[in-house]
Amino acid sequence: xxxxxxxxxxxxxxxxxxxxxxxxxxxxxxxxxxxxxxxxxxxxxxxxxxxxxxxxxxxxxxxxxxxxxxxxxxxxxxxxxxxxxxxxxxxxxxxxxxxxxxxxxxxxxxxxxxxxxxxxxxxxxxxxxxxxxxxxxxxxxxxxxxxxxxxxxxxxxxxxxxxxxxxxxxxxxxxxxxxxxxxxxxxxxxxxxxxxxxxxx
Ligand code: C5P
Numbered sequence: 672x673x674x675x676x677x678x679x680x681x682x683x684x685x686x687x688x689x690x691x692x693x694x695x696x697x698x699x700x701x702x703x704x705x706x707x708x709x710x711x712x713x714x715x716x717x718x719x720x721x722x723x724x725x726x727x728x729x730x731x732x733x734x735x736x737x738x739x740x741x742x743x744x745x746x747x748x749x750x751x752x753x754x755x756x757x758x759x760x761x762x763x764x765x766x767x768x769x770x771x772x773x774x775x776x777x778x779x780x781x782x783x784x785x786x787x788x789x790x791x792x793x794x795x796x797x798x799x800x801x802x803x804x805x806x807x808x809x810x811x812x813x814x815x816x817x818x819x820x821x822x823x824x825x826x827x828x829x830x831x832x833x834x835x836x837x838x839x840x841x842x843x844x845x846x847x848x849x850x851x852x853x854x855x856x857x858x859x860x861x862x863x864x865x866x867x868x869x870x871x872x
Pocket of ligand 1: 682683704705706708709744747748749751777778779780781829833
């Protein structure tokens with residue numbers, strides 16, 4: 672039986688950590704769909720037409736170095752507004768979602784567009800300041816030289832683009848369970864997510 676768990680939300684809300692933990696808990700594979708857009712964004716930065724890049728994308732492209740940088744994140748959110756790019760990435764995500772045994776997908780439009788029929792839907796969010804603070808800490812720990820204000824501006828720019836695009840904008844599905852992680856620890860957020868999924872099983 673397939674059981675799809677859709678986890679959406681804005682940048683740096685804790686989606687990635689929560690999705691990995693939920694996938695491990697239920698012992699199902701996990702797809703970070705942001706990587707698809709990042710891989711296309713990286714190719715665009717290298718001069719490739721984003722629509723061509725999306726149509727030619729291979730699973731190996733999700734494994735390359737350099738997908739997690741701030742520059743690639745901004746490029747990803749730019750290619751993500753192009754309907755042909757989104758359309759080209761649809762099948763891969765839907766096939767993954769419908770794997771026998773279940774799957775976790777995280778992104779921006781999983782519960783609304785990719786898998787509107789997902790059995791469990793979560794919308795993981797937190798205030799822009801909290802998200803920027805977490806991202807800033809992460810980047811500083813990795814040794815990146817950056818300012819909090821720059822990170823906050825980046826988070827806000829990406830939110831703007833993700834929420835206001837015409838095609839598949841970032842928003843909670845009507846039947847999504849909201850998990851606001853602003854004042855939660857990672858463990859609390861993971862526990863809340865697992866509980867929400869369990870309630871649908
Ligand atoms: O989640 P992540 O930060 O890696 O996503 C990078 C960008 O890819 C997002 O800002 C968003 O514009 C885009 N994206 C999307 N739909 C998804 C996943 C990511 O539009 N399902």
